[in-house]
Amino acid sequence: MEQMVRVRDGEVWADDTGEARGAGDGPPLVLLHPGVGDSRIWEPVLPALRERHRVIRYDARAFGRSPAPTTSYTQSEDLRSVLDHFGLDRAVLVGTSMGGKTAITFTLDDPGRVAALGLLVPGVSGYPDLESQELIEQIGKLAQAGDMDGLVALSLRAWGAAGTAPDTAAAEHLRAVIPAWFSSYGHEREDAPAFDRLGELSLPCALLLGEKDMPEVVRCNEEMAARIPGCRLVRLEDCDHFPTLRAPDAVVRLVAELCARVV
DSSP: EEEEETTTTTTEEEEEEESSSSSSOOOEEEOOTEEEEEGGTTTTTTHHHHHHHHEEEETTTTTTTSSSOOSSSSSHHHHHHHHHHOOOOOOOEEEETTTHHHHHHHHOOGGGGGEEEESSSSSOTOOOOOOOOOHHHHHHHHTTOOOOHHHHHHHHHHHHHTTTTOOOOHHHHHHHHHHHHHHHTTBBBBOOOOOGGGGGOOOOOEEEEEESOOHHHHHHHHHHHHSSTTOOEETTTOOOOOOHOOOHHHHHHHHHHHHHHOO
């Protein structure tokens, strides 16, 4: 069921599938989307996941069907509001890129509410040089020029190396979310550094790495998996920063194996 959820000084769009549709009784899943797509990025894997789980996904502020922020906020605070709204005392968090970063921060702050952690090409606060300064400058120049086609093409080169031109699906996701990069700028507050605290995570965890992702992300993901105790690292040769588009079956398997470890 689609609904708007109140967060501090704002609201976000969310969707709750309710009871699992099959015979499964797996733990509830909360899906956190990346910065290169909104909650629709989960649609290739959603039918399989909701067979065994109650699945909740939502759009971060300014993304998808959520209004742009008007005051300061943090992604982890908004995640807490979503969990509270749906009455989830404990859930499995599955986050990709930006969503993975949020999931890690929240888990470190409130580990009792997280049953397991699925990280797909994740970011993490406190990791040095995760984003190329040259790429950031190029994005800024294209944005100032109002060149949306240029922004999409640049983003596909950076994050979509596993795709084949015209890579319509990835391009459509990017075109939809690029405005959110700028409308949320200046409002989102950075969470406290988490990279040096990854050793504190004590729960089932799996991390999916795309070999064709940006080199900075690949290096970061390798180091993250090495620091998280007992983390299962899954390397996909033909995957980039869009794992639900490139390898949906592998994502579903990762979630199933992760949930099987939940006690």
